[in-house]
Amino acid sequence: xxxxxxxxxxxxxxxxDPHIMNDVSAIERDMVAAAQxxxxxxxxxxxxxxxxYGVSGVVVIQESHLAIHTWPEYGYAAVDLFTxxxxxxxxxxxxxxxxxxxxxxxxxxLKRGSVNLIQRNDFDITSMRQKAAEWxxxxxxxxxxxxxxxxxxxxxxxxxxxxxxFDVQSPFQRVRILESYKYGKMLALDDMVxxxxxxxxxxxxxxxxxxxxxxxSAKNVLIIxxxxxxxxxxxLRHKNIEHVTMVExxxxxxxxxxxxxxxxxxxxDNPKLTLxxxxxxEFLKNATxxxxxxxxxxxxxxxxPAEGLFSVxxxxxxxxxxxxxxxxxxxxxSPKFNEKAFVELNQTLQTIFGxxxxxxxxxxxxxYPTGMWSFQYGxxxxxxxxxxxxxxxxxxxxxxxxxxxxxEDIHANTFALPNFVKELVRKK
Ligand code: SPD
Numbered sequence: 001x002x003x004x005x006x007x008x009x010x011x012x013x014x015x016x017d018p019h020i021m022n023d024v025s026a027i028e029r030d031m032v033a034a035a036q037x038x039x040x041x042x043x044x045x046x047x048x049x050x051x052x053y054g055v056s057g058v059v060v061i062q063e064s065h066l067a068i069h070t071w072p073e074y075g076y077a078a079v080d081l082f083t084x085x086x087x088x089x090x091x092x093x094x095x096x097x098x099x100x101x102x103x104x105x106x107x108x109x110l111k112r113g114s115v116n117l118i119q120r121n122d123f124d125i126t127s128m129r130q131k132a133a134e135w136x137x138x139x140x141x142x143x144x145x146x147x148x149x150x151x152x153x154x155x156x157x158x159x160x161x162x163x164x165x166f167d168v169q170s171p172f173q174r175v176r177i178l179e180s181y182k183y184g185k186m187l188a189l190d191d192m193v194x195x196x197x198x199x200x201x202x203x204x205x206x207x208x209x210x211x212x213x214x215x216x217s218a219k220n221v222l223i224i225x226x227x228x229x230x231x232x233x234x235x236l237r238h239k240n241i242e243h244v245t246m247v248e249x250x251x252x253x254x255x256x257x258x259x260x261x262x263x264x265x266x267x268x269d270n271p272k273l274t275l276x277x278x279x280x281x282e283f284l285k286n287a288t289x290x291x292x293x294x295x296x297x298x299x300x301x302x303x304x305p306a307e308g309l310f311s312v313x314x315x316x317x318x319x320x321x322x323x324x325x326x327x328x329x330x331x332x333x334s335p336k337f338n339e340k341a342f343v344e345l346n347q348t349l350q351t352i353f354g355x356x357x358x359x360x361x362x363x364x365x366x367x368y369p370t371g372m373w374s375f376q377y378g379x380x381x382x383x384x385x386x387x388x389x390x391x392x393x394x395x396x397x398x399x400x401x402x403x404x405x406x407x408e409d410i411h412a413n414t415f416a417l418p419n420f421v422k423e424l425v426r427k428k
Pocket of ligand 1: 193194228231299300301331368
């Protein structure tokens, strides 16, 4: 007869691969496999990625649970293997040691619920048995794995299936395609959400159409970044556009989106598009002055390869490359999530284009932290964007192209800002 109700192995895995220690989907997969390999029946799993790094998670099994907390910066994982019955949790231990690449480890095995210390209650358990018989465990275990886009203080999390459809460390960033439950497939660069199947239109329609409906005779457009292809797709809806040059630094982003997000990467074969896998910052240093009607900077956040897309030098080069009545539209960050980058970019654009020539367009994206995001403009000539001269034309275009965010009312209010945002970017 067993002398205890459960067995608990407390494990210290040390000198593990730090990248694995920060990879919520890999850890979830390994923990579930560790349980299954030892013959456990998995009921569900919950795993979270924490700020700035680290993963915590639990796999609930019929035989109790496996839990983990990781500290990638120390290459360390604290793991609890708690089991009841005949399951041999040392099989789980061996599996995890292997998966995590743990160069050293220690383990402490404890009996839990020693029968010498506890007493069985003498009560009628018939109703408990009945309840237990009614309870049906799901046929397949449920997974609860979350992707979190965050800074030190706030975050946005999306639950995803746990399967990673594309995962490549490019020379610039980690490029992943994950599948979220609510928003479909999602492109993530490092740990930031870039775009998702279900809400990409918010971003791509708003980065393109307000400017293009203000430049009815525009012919030549430059896109810096935009590797998923959504911005090029929207720009190319405008029949007056003769040529689009797109300069994306990371070929892996293009590859990932061509394979997994074909509705976004829909126009890469359009003969009007010249696609260059190159550094957009360098490209603009050598661009012909006065050559573009519209420059769109569809970059990611100001960390990693996109940092230079927030510099004075870069926007000075954009200004020079624009025609005299040209417009610049740049991914402008969020006044709620990264206020500093938002304000600094606006000051840069005010300095280069003029105090009244750097308006901001706010729009809503559910999958970016805080949901409130912006495009920041630089207007080189005297164009007034939010004056709707072509209402019918916009209505016709919206209906013909099946747009789902942009319309003539939004156009008329492109630069409407809440008071707190006006205050943030008040001209000094
Ligand atoms: N935090 C997200 C910043 C937006 C980055 N660009 C998205 C690319 C969509 N084409």
